[in-house]
Amino acid sequence: xxxxxxxxxxxxxxVADSEERKTLFLEAAEIYVNVSKICSSHQVAHYVxxxxxxxxxxxxxxxxxxxxxxxxxxxETKKVSFDDVVGLENVKEKIRLKIIEPFKHPELYTYFGKKxxxxxxxYGPPGCGKTLLAEAAAHEAGCAFFSVSVGxxxxxxxGETEKNITELFTQxxxxxxxxxxxxxxxxxxxxRSNATEYARTAVSQLLTEMNGLGNREQHILLIGATNEPWxxxxxxxxxxxxxxxxxxxxxxxxxxYKLLKQYLKNRPLAGDVNLIAIAIETxxxxxxxxxxxxxxxIEHALTDSLKVKAARNVTMxxxxxxxxxxxxxxxxxxxxxxxxxxxxxxxxxxxxxVIEGRKVLSAALREVVA
Ligand SMILES: Nc1ncnc2c1ncn2[C@@H]1O[C@H](COP(=O)(O)OP(=O)(O)OP(=O)(O)O)[C@@H](O)[C@H]1O
Ligand SMILES: [Mg+2]
Numbered sequence: 434x435x436x437x438x439x440x441x442x443x444x445x446x447x448v449a450d451s452e453e454r455k456t457l458f459l460e461a462a463e464i465y466v467n468v469s470k471i472c473s474s475h476q477v478a479h480y481v482x483x484x485x486x487x488x489x490x491x492x493x494x495x496x497x498x499x500x501x502x503x504x505x506x507x508x509e510t511k512k513v514s515f516d517d518v519v520g521l522e523n524v525k526e527k528i529r530l531k532i533i534e535p536f537k538h539p540e541l542y543t544y545f546g547k548k549x550x551x552x553x554x555x556y557g558p559p560g561c562g563k564t565l566l567a568e569a570a571a572h573e574a575g576c577a578f579f580s581v582s583v584g585x586x587x588x589x590x591x592g593e594t595e596k597n598i599t600e601l602f603t604q605x606x607x608x609x610x611x612x613x614x615x616x617x618x619x620x621x622x623x624x625r626s627n628a629t630e631y632a633r634t635a636v637s638q639l640l641t642e643m644n645g646l647g648n649r650e651q652h653i654l655l656i657g658a659t660n661e662p663w664x665x666x667x668x669x670x671x672x673x674x675x676x677x678x679x680x681x682x683x684x685x686x687x688x689x690y691k692l693l694k695q696y697l698k699n700r701p702l703a704g705d706v707n708l709i710a711i712a713i714e715t716x717x718x719x720x721x722x723x724x725x726x727x728x729x730x731i732e733h734a735l736t737d738s739l740k741v742k743a744a745r746n747v748t749m750x751x752x753x754x755x756x757x758x759x760x761x762x763x764x765x766x767x768x769x770x771x772x773x774x775x776x777x778x779x780x781x782x783x784x785x786x787v788i789e790g791r792k793v794l795s796a797a798l799r800e801v802v803a
Pocket of ligand 2: 563564
């Protein structure tokens with residue numbers, strides 16, 4: 434039995450598919466729990482620990498970002514579709530028009546004289562679905578997908594960063610049609626943020642490559658994502674570059690409810706779990722905060738089950754417990770910081786942030802007063 438669990442673990446570390454990885458780790462955890470019930474008493478703690486480790490690993494995503502661009506291969510798009518991204522309907526529609534349809538019906542775009550190309554800049558609080566949306570867009574478009582964490586391509590060594598960027602675009606051209614996704618775009622810096630000289634040359638190189646994309650035959654589209662849009666170089670934000678700016682707001686009530694339902698679909702929930710109440714209580718939580726909250730509640734039930742060596746379902750009390758842990762309402766912190774930055778820089782762009790932010794902050798204040 435133990436060997437089987439170990440095999441599952443080993444295999445899970447190898448597989449690329451995140452769902453398969455998760456299932457394998459969960460299966461390994463279950464085997465270890467069963468082993469802990471029948472093993473000698475001095476080994477119980479050991480197997481319980483291994484079960485916990487496997488469970489935790491099942492919740493972690495395998496990273497798809499290659500640290501060095503030169504070694505970047507086309508990343509197999511995960512099986513994430515727009516249906517997996519809850520809420521954000523108008524954002525999905527815009528991405529569909531700008532990214533997916535041009536790949537599927539280039540002739541129509543040519544007929545209407547609509548230029549294909551350029552890029553989208555997604556911005557908003559952390560954990561609200563920017564990366565997920567980019568992955569889903571690539572999957573829906575059915576094209577090659579290059580995912581790049583900008584922080585990882587900016588090398589300290591002279592000329593390395595430019596080389597990385599050139600290599601990335603060469604690979605994307607060869608694999609076209611393709612999408613290049615630049616995560617943490619602000620890491621390239623801007624004039625205002627006193628970026629290093631290296632980062633400045635990286636911006637110039639990126640601009641050169643992007644200008645070359647004007648050629649319709651190339652079929653490369655760009656998506657950028659950032660939590661600090663004001664720190665993205667203004668030259669990169671212009672039309673034809675990352676010219677379309679899409680605000681990815683925090684999840685509304687309906688989206689939070691959908692996310693809870695989706696995430697807890699195959700979990701053993703007790704009859705008293707009220708997802709509507711949880712969705713109400715999680716106002717100002719990001720999607721990632723909600724997932725973390727669910728994981729906490731599940732872990733609570735798992736730990737209890739391990740103690741008594743009998744599985745029990747996740748109850749509303751487990752969620753109440755997890756809610757009481759005061760998960761940071763990360764979107765509130767972000768809005769505070771964003772409004773401050775935009776006001777400090779007298780930046781007229783990204784007004785949606787200011788409008789939405791003021792609403793969020795006054796709602797949060799009302800909550801405190803009440
Ligand atoms: N709209 C959403 N629909 C479904 N799941 C979501 C959504 N938003 C967030 N999540 C959950 O939260 C996790 C984190 O989301 P994601 O990585 O896309 O956030 P992000 O906006 O890219 O954050 P960051 O700015 O920190 O990179 C997702 O893997 C998913 O589990
Ligand atoms: Mg992200």
